[in-house]
Amino acid sequence: MPKELLQINTQKIVTKVLLVVLLLLAALWSFFVIRWYLGNTLAEYFNPAEEKFEKIKKNLKKYEKNKKKKKKKKKKIKKNRKKLKKIKKN
Numbered sequence: 001m002p003k004e005l006l007q008i009n010t011q012k013i014v015t016k017v018l019l020v021v022l023l024l025l026a027a028l029w030s031f032f033v034i035r036w037y038l039g040n041t042l043a044e045y046f047n048p049a050e051e052k053f054e055k056i057k058k059n060l061k062k063y064e065k066n067k068k069k070k071k072k073k074k075k076k077i078k079k080n081r082k083k084l085k086k087i088k089k090n
Contacts, residue, residue: 010016 008015010019
C-alpha cells in the first residue's frame with residue numbers, strides 16, 4: 001500500500017530555506033496573478049476612453065451651438081439699440 005502522507009524533516013537548514021523560498025515564490029506569483037485579474041476586470045467594466053470621448057464630443061457641440069446663439073443675440077441687441085437711438089432722435 002502506497003504512503004498517503006509524505007513527511008519532511010524540517011530540522012535541516014536546507015529544507016527550511018527551500019520551503020521559505022517556495023513560500024515566497026508562491027506569494028509573489030499570487031500577487032501578480034491577482035493584480036492581472038483585477039486589472040483586466042476593471043478595464044473591462046470601466047473603460048473610460050469610449051464614454052468620455054463621446055461625452056466630450058457632445059459637450060463641445062453644445063458649447064459651440066450656445067456660443068453661436070449668444071453671438072446672434074448680441075447682434076440683435078446691438079441692432080435694436082441702434083433702432084431705438086434713431087427713433088429717439090426723431
